[in-house]
Amino acid sequence: MFLRVQLPLLLTFLAGLIPIVAFFFTEKARLVKVPNDRLEKWMIIIAGFAIMLGVVNVVQGNIRKIERKGPGWHYAIFLLIGLVLPGSFGLLGAFNVGPFHGISPHADGSPSPFSFFVSYVFQPLQATMFSLLAFYVASAAFRAFRVRNLEATILLLAAVVVMLGRIPLGESLFAWIPGGKLALGTFTEWLMNNPNTAAQRGIMIGAALGAASLSLRVILGIERSYLGLEKD
Amino acid sequence: MSIELIGTWIAALLTLCLFSFLYKDNPFFRFAEALFAGVSLGYYIGQTANNTLKPNLVLPLVHDFRGNYDLVIPALLGLNLYTRYIPRIAWMARFSLAVYVGYYTGVNMVQKLQGEVLPQAGATMMPLLGAFPIAGTTALLVTLAATALVLGLIDSARGHLTRGAVIFVSTWIVARVVAQVAFPLAADALDNLLLFVGVIMVLIYFFFSLEHRGAVGGMSRLGIWFLMLGFGAAFGYTVMGRVSLLIGRMNFLIIDWIGGTVRAIGG
Structure with missing residues (x-):
């Protein structure tokens, strides 16, 4: 029981306490700062292993899918190919194994195997995937912006003003008014800097207070779900 | 055929595979989607190995194990x-x-x-009164808007939530227009007041320990309006970003892919 429950909770408490205590001391307080700096370096390394853990999970899940021949299992093969090829090129390139040297393009400008995948597969797919949202966002907007009440109207007006205020068409709409060419752009800027900032700031302060209180719950061992433990 | 042109063809075909979803879900889209998921992870493997594990763990241990033996622990x-x-x-x-x-x-x-x-x-608590010589006008306009806020709260407390919020907003707009036309420096003070009131109202909307009735309900209603303005602005901003990406992909297909191929064939 101690090893499986209390010790992990104690480790969380101690590891959480170190950066909080270190925050209140200057660099001269080596007794506090040295463990904090060391722990900071260590965490970067553990994070690296944690990312690889996610990769193992995905590989496991997709191999299982192929074995069971579940719906769309053919696509799982492409997913694994897509993972293994750049992944292995990246690993081999990072550690200069065999003919692989680095993951960046070579000095003569020719792409390394890894950077070839990044430039011609990963980046185009990523940009296209996000650009597809431009179409779906339009239908989502239609549903969200139907003028049903005051709140939806405010949402609609703010979105339209911001969209029009950032394109040449918006400028030309008011160009016939003396000095009106920049009016929409100026109003958009004002909208972004004042009411929008107020809303974002309120959300940010609220979320930060929530995150801080959750952190306190984790450090004190009240919140334990991240360890797979039920709350008492 | 250069390696760049081969890469451009691969990128163009994958782009078309993803765009094919605009017609309907199909195997080409599913293929590109699965490949994207896999390649994204492959990308992070390479980045993590090269930028995290290599410089922070492997190289220090290989070059100076005695000085970095503590890295064995992480x-x-x-x-x-x-x-x-x-x-x-x-x-x-x-x-x-x-x-x-x-x-x-x-x-x-x-x-x-x-x-x-x-x-x-800290950034929310900005000065409400401008500098001399327009301090008097600024004070007048800010006091007007602040009074409207108090009157709006009193009205909300009586049960007229929306009317209370409208009293403040409409008075503020009138004061702001007057400032914009006649006293530009007072406009900043009114903007600061709006920012302050907006942040407080949004926070009150997220405060669920009190029932949103009466004055609290009025403030919460005003908070929703600010949130809607914020969400609308964020939505518009996101749409513009996505459209910009779409234009980028179209440029790639027309200039890099078709144009590049034509140039390659033409020698």
Whole structure:
């Protein structure tokens, strides 16, 4: 029981306490700062292993899918190919194994195997995937912006003003008014800097207070779900 | 055929595969989607190995093991995460997780309070009165808007939530227009008041320990209006970003792919 429950909770408490205590001391307080700096370096390394853990999970899940021949299992093969090829090129390139040297393009400008995948597969797919949202966002907007009440109207007006205020068409709409060419752009800027900032700031302060209180719950061992433990 | 042109063809065909979803769901889209998921992970493997594990763990240990022997501890803790795949000792992974989560919650707590709450709160409390010689006008307009806020709250307390919020907003707009036309420096003071009131109202909307009725309900209603303005602006901003990406992809297909191929054939 101690090893499986209390010790992990104690480790969380101690590891959480170190950066909080270190925050209140200057660099001269080596007794506090040295463990904090060391722990900071260590965490970067553990994070690296944690990312690889996610990769193992995905590989496991997709191999299982192929074995069971579940719906769309053919696509799982492409997913694994897509993972293994750049992944292995990246690993081999990072550690200069065999003919692989680095993951960046070579000095003569020719792409390394890894950077070839990044430039011609990963980046185009990523940009296209996000650009597809431009179409779906339009239908989502239609549903969200139907003028049903005051709140939806405010949402609609703010979105339209911001969209029009950032394109040449918006400028030309008011160009016939003396000095009106920049009016929409100026109003958009004002909208972004004042009411929008107020809303974002309120959300940010609220979320930060929530995150801080959750952190306190984790450090004190009240919140334990991240360890797979039920709350008492 | 150069390696760049081969790459451009691959990128163009994958782009078309994804765009084919605009017609309907089809195997080409599903293929490109699966490939994207896989390549994204492959990308992170390469980046993590090259930018995290190599410079922070492998190189220091290889070049100076004596001076960096302590790095064996995070390496072991990192490897220990994988014990979760051995059911008999899966619980051991909790040690690594405990240290990792514990440290970052501690960092997070300090960062959120010191790096977000305090600076944001500080930036919200801006001067409400402008400098001489328009101090009198500014004071007059700000007092007018502030009075409308109080009157709106009183009205909300009587049960007229929307009317209370409208009283403040409409008075503020009138004061702001007057300032814009006749006293530009007073406009800043009114904007500062709006920012302050907006942040407080949004926070009140998220405060659920009090029932949103009466004056609290009126403030919460005003908070929703600010949130709607914020969401609308964020939505518009996102749409413009996505459209810009779409234009980028179209440019790529027309200029890089078709244009590049024509140039290559033409020699």
